[in-house]
Every structure is written in C-alpha cells, then in structure tokens.
Amino acid sequence: MMANDTLLAVEGLTLEVARAGMQVVKGISFTVAPGELLGIVGESGSGKTMAARAAMRLEPPAVRRVGGSIRFEAHEITSMPPAELRRLRGARIGMVFQEPMTSLNPSMTVGRQLEEGLVLHRRDLSADARRRLVLDMLDRVGIAEPVAALSAYPHQFSGGMRQRIMLASVMLLRPALLIADEPTTALDAVIQREVLELMVDLTRDNGTAVLMISHDLSMVARYTDRVIVMQEGAIVEEGPTRDLLQHPRHPYTRKLLAAMPRRGPARDVNRASVPIVEVRDLVVQYSGRQGFLRRSAPKRALHGIRLHIDPGEVVALVGGSGSGKTTLGRAIAGMIQPSGGDILFSGRPIDGPRRGHWADYRLNCQMVFQDPYSSLDPRMKTGALVREALRLVPGMSGPERRARVAEVLDEVGLGGDFAERYPHELSGGQRQRVAIARAIVRRPAFVIADEPVSALDTTVRAQVLDLFAKLQQRHGFACLFISHDLGVVEQVADRVVVMQHGSIVEEGDRDAVFDAPRHAYTRQLLSAVPALEATPDGGVRLKWRFADEPLTIRETDRAEAERSARPRSELEAGLG
Incomplete structure (x- = not known):
C-alpha cells in the first residue's frame, strides 16, 4: 500500500528497447508527494523523459517494461486495463510537452480542443458550463481575448501563447499530477518565466503535484522542491533542490553543474577605425x-x-x-x-x-x-559537406581542399573516420561541430x-x-x-x-x-x-542580478503565496 503522503511511487522500473535488448531505464525508484514539485535532470539520452512517460504508459511501441512497479493513488499503472487508463489520463495525470504545436491539433479550433477533455471526463457539465469554464481558464492563463480565441487555430498564436493554451487544456481538469517535459525550451527568457510562474500558480491553486523534466538547471533551482539526477538510465543522485545543487555528491552532478555558462574576464578588443x-x-x-x-x-x-x-x-x-x-x-x-x-x-x-x-x-x-x-x-558525407564550402574559393587545388577539410575537421574534434559519416550517424553536438567547420573552412572574416x-x-x-x-x-x-x-x-x-x-x-x-x-x-x-553562482563544494546557488528581485517561488512563504494568488472563479469553486 502507498503512504498517504505519496501520490506516485515508482519502484525498480526497468525499460528496454525490445529489438536491441538495450535498457534505457535501469531499475529506478522515486516518489512524488501531493503538491510537490519534483525535477528530473540529465543529458539527452539519460532516460528522464522515458521514465516520466511510463507513468502514463506512453512509452514508444519499441520500448517495453521488463521490471518494476508504477503506482498512482494506490492503483497499479502497469497492469491497468486500457479503459481505466483512458479515464486516468487527462483527468488525474496531465502532461505538457516540449513543443505545443506537435501536441495541439492544427485542424481544430482552440475552443474545441480545450473543451474536448471536459466532454470526455466531465459529462455532468452542460455545454454552457463547459464554455464558461474554458473562457475562465483562457483568461486565467493570460489570453487577451478569450472569446475570439475559441474560434482561432493554434498556428495563429505565438509559441508562448500556444504553451499557455496547452497548459490551460491540461489544468482545466485539475489533475493530481502534471508531467511537464521541457515545457519552455523553445521560449525566450521573459516568456519562459511567465509560463513557468503561471504553471506554478495553477498547480498551487489546485494542489497539483508537478514532475518537471528539464536540462535547465537554473529553472530547476528556482521552481522545484526536490531534484533527481539521471545518467544513462539510472538515478545517480537525488535530494532537496537547494542541498543537491549547493553540495553535489556524485561526479556526474558536479559535471553538469560545471558545464553551466559562466562569465569570464573581459577580452581586450582592438577598436578599428573601420568596422568589419x-x-x-x-x-x-x-x-x-x-x-x-x-x-x-x-x-x-x-x-x-x-x-x-x-x-x-x-x-x-x-x-x-x-x-x-x-x-x-x-x-x-x-x-x-x-x-x-x-x-x-x-x-x-x-x-x-x-x-x-x-x-x-x-x-x-x-x-x-x-x-x-x-x-x-x-545525402552527403561530412567531408563532402565541409569541402563544398571551398568550391568557389579561387586558386585552390583539389589536394589543397582535401588538406584544408582534414585540418578543420581535426580542429573541431572530428578527426579520423568522421569525414566518411553521414549527418544521421552523428550526435547533435557532432552535427553542430560540422556546421561550425563548414562555416570556418574558408577562414572568413x-x-x-x-x-x-x-x-x-x-x-x-x-x-x-x-x-x-x-x-x-x-x-x-x-x-x-x-x-x-x-x-x-x-x-x-x-x-x-x-x-x-x-x-x-x-x-x-x-x-x-x-x-x-x-x-x-x-x-x-x-x-x-x-x-547560478559557484559554491566551494563544486555546486551552484541562485544569485539574483538585482537587489530588489524576489526570492524563488519555492522559497516564499506558502501562506503569503496563497494570499496573493488570484482567487478561483465561482464556477471553479462549484466544481471543486
């Protein structure tokens, strides 16, 4: 049985790619308490998204569970029949994906998409009640003209507005758990903060727990209570956010924190009379x-x-x-x-x-x-892609071009047989190195x-x-x-x-x-x-740029936060 203070309990979860027999999640265990904000961090391929999706049984078809248990509100997810899963998804567990344009239906109006979940899970509501609830939620998430938005399509909104609409569609049903998978990666700093603080406000109002997946450590530091660090499918460290970030114990956690951008000393740049x-x-x-x-x-x-x-x-x-x-x-x-x-x-x-x-x-x-x-x-190999940039350089022979390509690939750390590989055979970082090599191979100014x-x-x-x-x-x-x-x-x-x-x-x-x-x-x-400011233990701490900035949301007094939060509408209160 689950403890009363546990909403989600994952025990010994192991997932593998069926055909390859390769484990992508290796016997991990963690819990989420009601109202808690838990962060999962790690590099691409660490298994953090796969572990979170398993909580809703949304793993890709090629991935299968070979061990472990997932219990939500005392119900075993892994053996739940499809009909019960459909009642659970959306109503009790919601998910916000990284790119809202891929999760919002481009052929459906915003109003119809928001109402869809209410039609499926709240059949006690009349059409008029559903409309009023949708309009109230659109206003709550900051859509300027909620009535006009009902008949608009997703492509008519900016990325930040689409993410607000996606968040509204999930929070309309007031789920007990919200899984947020890189919810603000594609957004700029101001919009990112607005969306995240809106998400925290909405979940606080409804008592919703959040499982936040991210590689942005400053975001995790600001918004989560507890954090889990994953590497190659395994949990290597977990604990309260502030303690873990300021005093990391595992070498991989220290490696992640050391990779955060930091300001170096200013360079001396010779100011020219004629700009380049x-x-x-x-x-x-x-x-x-x-x-x-x-x-x-x-x-x-x-x-x-x-x-x-x-x-x-x-x-x-x-x-x-x-x-x-x-x-x-x-x-x-x-x-x-x-x-x-x-x-x-x-x-x-x-x-x-x-x-x-x-x-x-x-x-x-x-x-x-x-x-x-x-x-x-x-369709082109790496060497040919870089060599193509030298095509119009006057007076350069074939051997000179090949020598220049080999030199620049070595400069960007892609020596050896990388010249014979296609782009799909490279990682994201390696592909970006090829793009840089192609840009500098001409020795541009x-x-x-x-x-x-x-x-x-x-x-x-x-x-x-x-x-x-x-x-x-x-x-x-x-x-x-x-x-x-x-x-x-x-x-x-x-x-x-x-x-x-x-x-x-x-x-x-x-x-x-x-x-x-x-x-x-x-x-x-x-x-x-x-x-993020470095600490003597190899960790980081939050450092506000200006003295008049507030503390992090998770460090503010809960009572004060509730007093300052926008009150729920009468309709929301009636549905509680």
Whole structure:
C-alpha cells in the first residue's frame, strides 16, 4: 500500500528497447508527494523523459517494461486495463510537452480542443458550463481575448501563447499530477518565466503535484522542491533542490553543474577605425498578404537599425521572440533583401555597383544555423559537406581542399573516420561541430551564429561553446552571436545589443549591460533568469542580478503565496 503522503511511487522500473535488448531505464525508484514539485535532470539520452512517460504508459511501441512497479493513488499503472487508463489520463495525470504545436491539433479550433477533455471526463457539465469554464481558464492563463480565441487555430498564436493554451487544456481538469517535459525550451527568457510562474500558480491553486523534466538547471533551482539526477538510465543522485545543487555528491552532478555558462574576464578588443561590418539605417518590411477583396497592411520587422562590429569582436544580439534579431542576422548575411538602409563590409557597401565586392563579402561572411540537421544535406558525407564550402574559393587545388577539410575537421574534434559519416550517424553536438567547420573552412572574416547551441544539452553546449571560443581566438573572425540564452551570452560576448519590436533599445560592453542595464526591457530580460553562482563544494546557488528581485517561488512563504494568488472563479469553486 502507498503512504498517504505519496501520490506516485515508482519502484525498480526497468525499460528496454525490445529489438536491441538495450535498457534505457535501469531499475529506478522515486516518489512524488501531493503538491510537490519534483525535477528530473540529465543529458539527452539519460532516460528522464522515458521514465516520466511510463507513468502514463506512453512509452514508444519499441520500448517495453521488463521490471518494476508504477503506482498512482494506490492503483497499479502497469497492469491497468486500457479503459481505466483512458479515464486516468487527462483527468488525474496531465502532461505538457516540449513543443505545443506537435501536441495541439492544427485542424481544430482552440475552443474545441480545450473543451474536448471536459466532454470526455466531465459529462455532468452542460455545454454552457463547459464554455464558461474554458473562457475562465483562457483568461486565467493570460489570453487577451478569450472569446475570439475559441474560434482561432493554434498556428495563429505565438509559441508562448500556444504553451499557455496547452497548459490551460491540461489544468482545466485539475489533475493530481502534471508531467511537464521541457515545457519552455523553445521560449525566450521573459516568456519562459511567465509560463513557468503561471504553471506554478495553477498547480498551487489546485494542489497539483508537478514532475518537471528539464536540462535547465537554473529553472530547476528556482521552481522545484526536490531534484533527481539521471545518467544513462539510472538515478545517480537525488535530494532537496537547494542541498543537491549547493553540495553535489556524485561526479556526474558536479559535471553538469560545471558545464553551466559562466562569465569570464573581459577580452581586450582592438577598436578599428573601420568596422568589419556596419549596418546603417537598415529597414526590413514585409508586404501585406493578399486576400479576397482585401489586403493586410505591410509589417515592418526592422526599424532603421544602426550597428557595427569590429574585427575580431563577438557581438551578442539578444531579445525576445519576434524582436527581429534573426531577421537582422539574415539580412546581414544577404538572405533577406532589405527595404532600405546600407550594409557595409570593410567600409564599402556590399550592394554597390562593383559585384566583385559582393562576391568577396559572401566568401568572408558565413552562417551557423540553429538546427544543424536541417542545414546539412542528409545525402552527403561530412567531408563532402565541409569541402563544398571551398568550391568557389579561387586558386585552390583539389589536394589543397582535401588538406584544408582534414585540418578543420581535426580542429573541431572530428578527426579520423568522421569525414566518411553521414549527418544521421552523428550526435547533435557532432552535427553542430560540422556546421561550425563548414562555416570556418574558408577562414572568413565574419561569422553569424544564430542560436547555435539552443538545441544542445548542458554538457554538449559547454563543449561547443569552448570550441567556438578557441576557434574565434585562433582565427580572429568577428562574430554576430544571436541568442535568447543570457547565460551563454554572458560567457561568449564582448559587447551586447538588445532588440525589442524591431529596434535596438540598448547596447554596450557585456559587463556594463549585465551589471547596470539602462533600459527597462533589458532589466526585464535579465530579471527573468536567475544566475547560478559557484559554491566551494563544486555546486551552484541562485544569485539574483538585482537587489530588489524576489526570492524563488519555492522559497516564499506558502501562506503569503496563497494570499496573493488570484482567487478561483465561482464556477471553479462549484466544481471543486
């Protein structure tokens, strides 16, 4: 029997890939108490998502349970009939996935999708009661026009709004346990904080426990009561969040914490009289969509941007989703035609009458994309992918190209037989190394890196960042580093440029922007993510950037949190 203070009990759970006979979860045991926030952290492939999905019997078909027990509210999940499982899923255990667009049906309106769970699990409610409950929940999660949202489709909302809708659909049924699988990975810092604090508020109001899966240690440190660390399918350490992060015992936990981005000493960058790249009054405007009998107004993505990057300098471009930072990067790379303004390379306009200067700029400007798998041709081997970038370099013979490719692959740590492998035979970190190798093989003067490590887990991200820094110092190329991860920016940048709504609102040296931001939006960005400060025991502790910031949500007084929480509606109270 389960103890009264245990909601979910996993004992000796072992999962394996049936055909390969490989264990992906190895005899793990843990519990979740009612109302508790439990975090599970680990690298990609550690088994954390598989273990959480097993609580709802949502393992992939190729994965089977070969041992162990999963009990929820004293009911054995592993032997539960399908009909009982359907009654359990959604009603008592809800799940929020990493990418809401893959879990929201694109062909169904938001109202119909939110009402679907109530129709299935709350048959005592009338259609009018369901509608009022859905509208109240949409208002609760911050959707500006709940009535209009009922007839809208998921693609009409931003990523943050879609995640709010997904959270609303799960919390409508007031489950006892919420499984959140990397719920904010694709969101920028401000939206991430808003979604997470909304999730904590909703679960606190309903007494819901949360099983939070993440590789973001600052998020885990801020929101969870207890944390489990997984490595290669096994639990290597667990305990109260603050104790475990400040005093880690297992070497793997210390390795994870050591891989967190940290600010290094400021570099001396020689300010040149002529920047390597300069942007003057750049405007990008998209024409309005043509529809039947009407046309929408044009949308301006960039409003007269002025920016310069000196030789050898790393300039970080930060801002929320939709701020225009990727548009600016692509415009500088020549992938988007500006509507106005000038882009200069070494003091000369790149779109001038001399086409030779444009060709010289394209050879000296390279780009590293966010997702290397979509930017690498899956039909080409690694060596050929890197060698392709040398095709237009004048005066380079075949043997010289092969020697350069071998040299640069060795520089990025992909020597040996890696040149003969296809992209699908490489890990995510290795594919990103190939993308970096392809960008620097020409020895460019300028590299644009667009979210180059956002899809990587903690330790691989640290390896790629260290590699990028070494290559930048060795070859001396300037870099425009586009990112929403402020921890990464703090580690790599010499200068920081902050964008909001298509305009630059602040720029300056890294230390000045991070320690004394002048613009309110910059302060908002920096306040959204707490810094992690190293401890003498090889761990980390939360460190707020500004003195007037609050304590973490999990450290605030519970009574005060309940007093400040938004009261439930009369309809919600009646359904309790």
